[in-house]
Amino acid sequence: MRNLKYTLLALLFAAPVTYAKTPASDNYALYCVQCHGLSGNGKGVNIRDMSVQPRDHTDAKAMAGRSDAEIFKVIKEGGLAIDKSVQMPPWGDVLSDAEITDLVAYLRTLCQCVYGASK
Amino acid sequence: MRALFRILSLLSIGVLAHAADGDAILRADCAQCHALSGSAAGTLEALRARKAPDLFYAGNKFRREWLGKWLQKPARLRPTGFIYLDYLKKGEKADIVDAASLTPHPALASAEANAVADALMKLRTHDDLIAKEKLEPGTISRAMGEMVFDKFSGCLACHLIEPEYGGVTGPELYTAGARLQAEYIASLIRAPHAWQPKTWMPNKHLSDANIVKIVRYLDTLAKENARAQP
Numbered sequence: 001m002r003n004l005k006y007t008l009l010a011l012l013f014a015a016p017v018t019y020a021k022t023p024a025s026d027n028y029a030l031y032c033v034q035c036h037g038l039s040g041n042g043k044g045v046n047i048r049d050m051s052v053q054p055r056d057h058t059d060a061k062a063m064a065g066r067s068d069a070e071i072f073k074v075i076k077e078g079g080l081a082i083d084k085s086v087q088m089p090p091w092g093d094v095l096s097d098a099e100i101t102d103l104v105a106y107l108r109t110l111c112q113c114v115y116g117a118s119k
Numbered sequence: 120m121r122a123l124f125r126i127l128s129l130l131s132i133g134v135l136a137h138a139a140d141g142d143a144i145l146r147a148d149c150a151q152c153h154a155l156s157g158s159a160a161g162t163l164e165a166l167r168a169r170k171a172p173d174l175f176y177a178g179n180k181f182r183r184e185w186l187g188k189w190l191q192k193p194a195r196l197r198p199t200g201f202i203y204l205d206y207l208k209k210g211e212k213a214d215i216v217d218a219a220s221l222t223p224h225p226a227l228a229s230a231e232a233n234a235v236a237d238a239l240m241k242l243r244t245h246d247d248l249i250a251k252e253k254l255e256p257g258t259i260s261r262a263m264g265e266m267v268f269d270k271f272s273g274c275l276a277c278h279l280i281e282p283e284y285g286g287v288t289g290p291e292l293y294t295a296g297a298r299l300q301a302e303y304i305a306s307l308i309r310a311p312h313a314w315q316p317k318t319w320m321p322n323k324h325l326s327d328a329n330i331v332k333i334v335r336y337l338d339t340l341a342k343e344n345a346r347a348q349p
């Protein structure tokens with residue numbers, strides 16, 4: 001009974017944090033679209049002079065080659081964290097871990113793939 | 120004698136009527152799009168509702184001389200508009216800016232522009248952040264600066280370093296050295312989210328040394344580029 005009370009209290013305080021999350025599609029639109037494009041195909045408005053082109057998030061084969069943990073890491077810590085381009089910035093200062101987890105799931109809907117295989 | 124007094128009175132009223140009141144112009148006109156007080160948008164929703172950059176720290180951000188000139192001849196600084204997402208459309212090869220959707224910034228006459236520039240320089244809500252920056256004067260070659268800016272830091276992805284070279288979702292930077300105070304540039308690179316909690320300018324966690332190099336590089340670019348001086 002006591003545990004239940006604490007659980008209910010914990011849920012009460014945890015709830016606002018959950019609701020404060022910005023939906024992944026909105027975060028993707030503001031932070032990712034500039035390079036990865038309105039269609040998520042890597043054809044963003046910034047790409048003309050880039051030495052390395054941004055990842056095509058609709059490419060099921062390429063995206064299936066990255067684990068969720070790797071994708072989480074590259075969003076949070078930037079391209080250099082997984083030996084990729086410095087042009088991919090770290091977003092850990094503006095996105096919470098929960099929002100990044102949601103973004104990883106959102107990317108899986110764009111590529112229609114899971115790690116190791118396309119759906 | 121009375122006639123002379125009347126003429127003098129009329130003259131002084133005329134002068135008063137034409138003496139530009141920068142604060143009044145800010146409140147009546149600029150405030151229609153820019154926030155002049157308050158705090159930066161804390162949520163994405165609040166940020167997306169902003170029509171133009173916040174000005175309550177304009178005095179921490181801009182160079183006075185540049186403001187006075189730019190307000191008379193306001194050339195676009197952000198190729199894709201303020202919040203780029205509002206002005207994009209899909210193109211053949213890549214997304215493009217929907218140029219027709221961009222609205223030009225109003226121009227002011229000389230007296231008004233200078234009065235507004237003076238009024239803007241009084242808006243300094245972020246003296247705290249500026250005070251943290253201690254910059255020594257110095258120079259850097261364009262080649263060395265570009266190495267740090269592009270190859271080491273990736274800033275070129277979103278910023279133009281020439282009128283037609285670089286990314287476009289951030290403000291153009293070949294004019295930044297003339298437009299912005301050096302301490303502001305350093306602080307924005309070091310802690311962009313202290314200025315704007317939800318900005319799409321990322322914190323790349325650059326070293327103090329590289330921040331200084333980029334500040335000097337932007338100064339070099341502005342001195343080399345005639346367009347930097349409005």
